[in-house]
Amino acid sequence: MSDNFDVVIIGAGVFGSGIAFELSRRGMSTCNVDMNAAPGYGSTSSSGAILRFNYSTAAGIELAWEGNKYWENFEEYLETTDERGLARKITTGHVFFRTDEALYQLYIDKLTETGLPFEEWDAETVTEKMSFLTLDSFGEPCTLDDDRFWAAPDGTIPGALYMPDAGYISDPQLAAHNLHTAAIAKGAEFRFNKTVSEILTSPDGSAAIGVKLADGDEIHAPVVVNVGGPFSAGINDMAGLAGKDAIESRPMRHEVHVAPAPEGVDFETVGALINDQEQGFYCRPEAGNQIFIGSTDPECDGEDWVDDMDTLNREITEPRWNLQMMRLAKRLPDFGVPHQRKGLAEAYDVSSDWGPIYDRTDLDGFFAARGTSGNQFKNACVASHMMAELITAVGNGHDHDATPLVVPGRWTGLNLDMGNFSRNRSVNPDSTGTVLG
Numbered sequence: 001m002s003d004n005f006d007v008v009i010i011g012a013g014v015f016g017s018g019i020a021f022e023l024s025r026r027g028m029s030t031c032n033v034d035m036n037a038a039p040g041y042g043s044t045s046s047s048g049a050i051l052r053f054n055y056s057t058a059a060g061i062e063l064a065w066e067g068n069k070y071w072e073n074f075e076e077y078l079e080t081t082d083e084r085g086l087a088r089k090i091t092t093g094h095v096f097f098r099t100d101e102a103l104y105q106l107y108i109d110k111l112t113e114t115g116l117p118f119e120e121w122d123a124e125t126v127t128e129k130m131s132f133l134t135l136d137s138f139g140e141p142c143t144l145d146d147d148r149f150w151a152a153p154d155g156t157i158p159g160a161l162y163m164p165d166a167g168y169i170s171d172p173q174l175a176a177h178n179l180h181t182a183a184i185a186k187g188a189e190f191r192f193n194k195t196v197s198e199i200l201t202s203p204d205g206s207a208a209i210g211v212k213l214a215d216g217d218e219i220h221a222p223v224v225v226n227v228g229g230p231f232s233a234g235i236n237d238m239a240g241l242a243g244k245d246a247i248e249s250r251p252m253r254h255e256v257h258v259a260p261a262p263e264g265v266d267f268e269t270v271g272a273l274i275n276d277q278e279q280g281f282y283c284r285p286e287a288g289n290q291i292f293i294g295s296t297d298p299e300c301d302g303e304d305w306v307d308d309m310d311t312l313n314r315e316i317t318e319p320r321w322n323l324q325m326m327r328l329a330k331r332l333p334d335f336g337v338p339h340q341r342k343g344l345a346e347a348y349d350v351s352s353d354w355g356p357i358y359d360r361t362d363l364d365g366f367f368a369a370r371g372t373s374g375n376q377f378k379n380a381c382v383a384s385h386m387m388a389e390l391i392t393a394v395g396n397g398h399d400h401d402a403t404p405l406v407v408p409g410r411w412t413g414l415n416l417d418m419g420n421f422s423r424n425r426s427v428n429p430d431s432t433g434t435v436l437g
């Protein structure tokens with residue numbers, strides 16, 4: 001069987017569904033192909049879905065600020081309803097402990113440069129606002145088998161950076177479903193339980209012309225978009241692009257955990273997104289007065305690269321659970337480590353500098369939104385808009401590599417220079433080398 005569309009999109013996660021919506025609302029015929037059974041069933045469903053604004057570049061901050069506005073205006077943006085209801089933003093604020101002075105100052109400088117709202121809290125203010133926390137300082141993050149983990153505190157954390165507009169999206173998988181529903185309302189087509197096994201190219205190999213599926217069917221289109229999440233590096237390889245980009249990406253396994261809030265603490269009301277670089281974790285409220293806990297990738301924890309996504313262990317492990325629970329317990333003195341382990345494991349598609357790639361590729365007609373590095377759920381809608389603008393501009397003859405496209409933000413009017421998200425940019429020298437970007 002062979003079909004023809006304007007664009008075929010590999011993946012129907014939050015990015016694939018978002019790009020389908022943005023392209024179909026521009027009148028293009030699109031077909032998403034996903035090997036899962038429904039939208040958002042890939043890494044999107046494991047997302048912490050945190051919306052925060054502290055990035056190491058002004059471009060990263062402005063993208064997140066514009067991205068946030070999509071979620072705040074989600075219903076208006078979608079122009080449709082979803083029988084399952086809409087994902088919604090829950091604003092919690094973000095408390096970022098002042099532990100690494102250089103990083104703290106970098107964020108203050110970048111937030112000041114971009115004009116985003118923030119407050120500097122001294123230790124007294126943190127304690128007044130979040131009395132369930134201790135600001136005891138324990139030095140660098142370390143693992144449980146390190147004697148330093150069990151040492152007494154040797155000081156007090158002097159305060160925190162507070163960003164009032166941060167929060168999270170109630171249900172990331174539902175968000176993808178909402179975008180998929182909105183795309184269908186504009187005429188988009190989705191094919192689930194179908195695997196792309198080959199990128200079809202023109203006889204001279206210079207341009208993408210569609211995809212071949214594992215069942216032998218072909219879908220033809222002059223534009224193919226790779227939004228395969230942690231599979232995206234493999235999809236680029238399939239298109240003959242291995243080693244072509246200056247910025248590469250590779251899947252890395254991560255665990256996130258969920259635990260009940262300490263007895264007597266209404267964390268859903270008084271809690272916030274809390275980032276503790278000293279202990280190497282972040283956490284946020286989770287429905288049911290629980291705490292969602294992730295890792296900020298401290299060096300001592302090592303890196304869990306995934307060479308074959310088919311062998312990814314999606315079960316959480318006892319050592320990682322114990323480590324994260326004990327780290328949380330050092331910050332929340334009344335926290336009782338639960339007996340029952342709860343959480344999940346997935347892979348991030350980590351780029352060379354933990355920033356995303358939203359770009360065309362060296363294969364004409366082949367585009368990719370990848371390298372989202374565990375921190376780009378928040379930008380799925382704005383990035384989908386940028387990708388749709390890019391596909392349109394390149395289709396009209398624009399040389400994006402020579403003159404990177406600048407896309408005005410739909411909500412903020414900020415000029416978003418896509419050169420900052422190029423596959424051929426220089427590695428960001430200020431990158432934290434972690435999920436913080």
Ligand SMILES: Cc1cc2nc3c(=O)[nH]c(=O)nc-3n(C[C@H](O)[C@H](O)[C@H](O)COP(=O)(O)OP(=O)(O)OC[C@H]3O[C@@H](n4cnc5c(N)ncnc54)[C@H](O)[C@@H]3O)c2cc1C
Pocket residue numbers: 010011012013014015016033034035036040041042043044045046047048049050051194195196197227228229230231232235254255256345346347348369372373374375376377378379
């Ligand atoms: C544990 C975890 C926590 C995170 N926390 C946050 C957070 O707090 N804040 C934040 O902003 N971001 C966060 N992220 C990042 C964010 O969730 C991802 O950037 C985003 O969900 C990626 O969406 P996607 O659509 O690109 O990928 P996915 O959702 O993975 O979708 C890709 C789809 O492509 C399909 N696919 C792949 N290969 C093929 C093929 N050959 N044929 C057919 N289909 C294929 C897959 O089935 C999948 O459905 C987190 C990620 C993880 C894993």
